[in-house]
Amino acid sequence: MVGSANLNIMIKAARKAGRALAKDFREVENLQVSVKGAGDFVSKADIGAEKIIKDELMGARPTYGWLAEEGGAQEGQDPTRRWIVDPLDGTTNFLHGLPHWAVSIALEHKGQIVAGVIYDPTKDELFFAEKGAGAWMNETRIRVSGRHRMIESIFATGLPFAGRGDLPDTLKDLGRLLPVCAGVRRWGSAALDLAYVAAGRYDGFWERRLKSWDLAAGVIIVKEAGGLVEAMNPNGDVLVDGEIVCANEPIFAGFAKIVRG
Structure with missing residues (x-):
């Protein structure tokens, strides 16, 4: 698939940051499991990846705005366009040596996401989409699953941790959903959860208390793959x-009703 110039810039930036993170990941696997040592190391990896992405994207499109997890927001000369970036989604997995994390880059135009890239360096899986052009993984067009029955479907979510206040809601969701489906997964990266829905690996995903950079790229990839x-x-x-x-x-209405309570 030949994408737009902007999409190609996004893909190049995601791959470049992904290579740097993969190198850091090999190091983190060898670190002593000292929370401070490993945590400091990962934050350096995170900030380094964001700098790579920012240099690539803003170098190519200096007038666009910017919103990212580490560096915050900045207005661009062009008020209609901005990059929305999560340089490392799945930081806790990364910190623990679990090979399930990703780089997420989206482009917003006039309040709408028009392109998204999610790159998983450890599996070399690049998910991407542009408005009206379908969703892809590497060279293959992807579609959401064709399952019609909840009892055959698996879903992804995040579970609240460290005293977050949404635990009661999530437990209620699980209490309603688990008896009527084939399973729920919690793999620790919202960006990859969305990419996996787009690729038909998960049948659905729900979560609360996320940030726009967790979601932006995945939302357009799911929509372009035929998901709601x-x-x-x-x-x-x-x-x-x-x-x-x-x-x-086919399952959206039933699934949404359950998790909305």
């Missing part, structure tokens, strides 16, 4: 609210 994406509040905005429910079309 909404905020938990049906009238809400996924990126503003930081809450999402998505699935293939």
Whole structure:
């Protein structure tokens, strides 16, 4: 597939940052499991990856705005376009030597996500989409799953940790969902959860309390793969609210009803 100039810039930046992170990941696997030592190392890896991405994207498109996990927001000369970046989604996995984390880059135009790239360096899987051009993994077109029955479907989510206040809601969700589906997975990277829904590996995904950079690239990839994406509040905005429910079309209504309670 031949993408737009912007998409090609995004892919180049994601791969370059991914190579640097993969090198750091080989180091982190060898670190003593000292929280401070490893944590400091990972934050350096994170910040280093963000700098690589920023240099690539802003070097190519200096007038665009910028929003990223480490570096915050900055207005661009062009107020209609901005990059939304998570240089390392799945930091806790990275810190523990678990090979499930990704680089996530999205392009927003006039409040709408128009392109997204999610790159998993450890498996060399590059998920990407542009508005109206379908969703892809490497050279292959991807589609959401074709399952029609909840009992055959598996779903992904995040589980609240370290005293976050949404644990009761999540436990209620699981209490309603687990008896009627084939399983729920918690793999620790919202970006890859969304990419996996787009690729038909998961049948749906829901989570609360996310940031726009966790979601932006994945949302367009799921939509272009034929999936339905909404905020938990049906009238809400996924990126503003930081809450999402998505699935293939046949099971979306039933799944959304369960997790919305």
